[in-house]
Amino acid sequence: MKKGDRTREHIIMKSAAIFNQRGYAGTSLNDIIADTGIKKGGIYRHFTSKDEIALEAYNYAASLVSRKFSEAIDQEQSASGRLVAFFRVYEDVVNNPPFIGGCPMQNTAVESDDTHSELRDRASQGLHTVLDLMKSIIRDGINAGEFKEDLDSDALASFAFSLLEGSILLSKVDRDNKHMQMNTANFSIYLQQFCLKIR
Template sequence: MKKGDKTREHIIIKSAELFNQQGYAGSSMNDIIAATGIQKGGIYRHFSGKDEIALEAYDYAASQVGRRIAETMDREASAAGRLLAYFRAYEDAVNDPPFIGGCPLQNTAVESDDTHPALREKARQSLHRTLMQMKGIIHDGIRTGEFKANIDTDALAAFALSLMEGGIMMSKLEGNNRYMHMNIATFTAYLQQCCSNGQERSS
């Protein structure tokens, strides 16, 4: 990788960590300079401004979360196990989330709802992508006979993501993973009712 590309990547990574902890509105160019150790002129050689950095930083943060979930999912053989992998990636949401500062989708969706349309669209796309991935897993489970054929895939995917995001938010707010752990147990029990044989089948 060329030096210029490394510098650009460094700015994206450090800015992603900054935005996911302090928020977009709460982070100034001076904060980015402090986080990266690169002067304003050096940053502007690579980006037109904070908006451009924020959009690429979001993509980076989301990719890191996706990688952790994929790694967790790779250890699962069943559809139920793969759905639970999303939760287990955030099992230690307080101390060891997939990306520093918590869930980029959640953080960005809340902050940018009425303030930053481009970032809001990034979060909306992530939401759609995650739900589609979950629905794909559910469809696989139905196709293989693991899940009951009459399952509402849209409803189950929405329930899964809502339960996961709620667990992350409540655990981070309280500084204790108990809500995430309770939601994992709740979703595990719910998936057992969705399985054709009434039991979760995971590796």
């Protein structure tokens, strides 16, 4: 990797953590300069604006969380286990989230809903990427005979992701992982009682 590419990557990595913790409005160019150790001219050599940095930073943070999801899913054999794996990625969201500051999609969506359409669109893309992955897992479970044939993959994916994001929010606000733990356990029970095919 060329030096310029390494510098650009360094700026993105450092900025991603700042944006995910402080938000777009709460992050200034001076914050980025301070955290990266790169002067203003060096920043603008690689990026045209704070907006461009924020968009690249979001992509970076979201890709890291996506990789954590994939790694957790790959360790599971069953479709139900793969759905629960999403929750396990955030099992210690208070002290050890998959990316510093919590869920990039949630943080970005909440802040940018009415203020920054491009960031909101990135969060929306992230939402649909995860929902599509969950729906694919559910359909695989139906085809394999693990889940009931009439199971609505759209509804279950929406429920699962809503429960996951709500658990992240409650745990972070309360500074207590009990919300994630309780909802992970309850989601597992829900899958067992209402989604698995009776054999």
